[in-house]
Amino acid sequence: MSATFIIGQPRVQDAIAHAASSGRVAQSYLFHGPDGTGKKAAALAFAQTLLCEQKSGHDGLACGKCLPCTKAQRGLHPDIHIYLPHPKDTNVSKISERIQRIFVNPYAQVDFKRRPSLDDAGKTSSGMVIYHAGYIESIQREFYHVPVEGTYSIGILVDADFIQTATANKFLKMLEEPPERTILILTAERTDTMLPTILSRCQHVRFDPLMPIDIEQALIEREHVEAQRASFVARMADGSFTAALELLDNEDIGERRALAIEYIRQSFSKHPDRVMPLIEQISKLGREPVKQLMGLMLSWVRDIVLFQAAGAAASLINVDQSEAIQKFVAGLPDADSASMVSHIEAAAQLIERNSHVGLTLTVLSDALSDSMRGNDRAQLFESLDSPAVVMA
Ligand SMILES: [Zn+2]
DSSP states (O other): OOOTTOSOOOHHHHHHHHHHHOOOSSEEEEEESSSSHHHHHHHHHHHHHHHOOOOOOOGGOSSSSSHHHHHHHHOOOTTTTEEOOOOOTTOHHHHHHHHHHHHOOOOOOOOTTOOOOSSSSTTTOOOBOOHHHHHHHHHHHTTOOOSSSSSOOOETTTGGGOHHHHHHHHHHHHSSSSTEEEEEEESSSTTTTOOOHHHHHSEEEEEOOOOHHHHHHHHHHHHOOOOOHHHHHHHHTTTTTHHHHHHHHHHTTHHHHHHHHHHHHHHHTOHHHHHHHHHHHHHTHHHHHHHHHHHHHHHHHHHHHHHHGGGOOOOOGGGGGGGHHHHHHHTEEEHHHOOOOOHHHHHHHHHHHHHHHHHHHHHHHHHHHHHTTTTOGGGTTTTTTTTTTOOO
């Protein structure tokens, strides 16, 4: 994959192309914004463009054809270095494996914190993921060498907000007295936890959540996803291409959505023999899948809101469900879909705060049932928001 393939972010692409073509390049940059919006992709594209001999690609970005470009794209350019925070005593080969994956697909989820095991997505982290002092020293050593081949030596520090105060002073030296022709690109999801002394020495580039249409196109073009599925996943991904890739990986998503819709349907029936087994089934899934299920419920009910407002012209998230949504709207003309949305949102927040899953789903089921009949009781959830219910 070409490292210059950045999804969306036209403002960032312009800034990169302009810096590379004008030669006015800062020595340190901070690419900041939500996860999955392309900070690493842009950092690699910037590095490649700086080293490219032609800069004749799209909008003045790297050509993708010259020797430095082909090396950069394969992760073989000796002047591009990527660094990742990791738990202490992590084997060097484990770090390199993840860095290689960034070169292959900079949108893949490879960091040690969110993805402690590359093979097992459900595994939880062991050990603090930070930039340890020894690692900072080795980064420093690499940077006191002149560029091997190119005009610049470029270091990409992924998740630089994981640099702790204890090691920040070592790191600050690099920022204060950078060796000639070295460029550091820091990426961070949040800047509010970073030291002001680091922040003030970098040129900041902000990344916005991606537009669903950009995610959809990239899914079709890069991942060869079928159009209808691409549209659904793109709208569920919340502006993150990384989240979209993870949703694609999750084969259960269709099944989960069916379960979410069934729960809403049976809630209307108010029939305990039908509702309670479903609640039991959902409770057994575990907290993370339940959160996802809530998201799926929300997307379905939001589609109902859209359909009520715009009819057949509505741009639905669950495009493949338009018939079912149409039937729902026609069959329940009194349904207060806006209050259904707020009930599900309230329940999702409670789940997030460790409320009892079964109890939350039982109350939600009652609330939805009333909303679907058009007699809403907004106070239903207030009783749930008590310390007795919010427990680990
Ligand atoms: Zn090139």
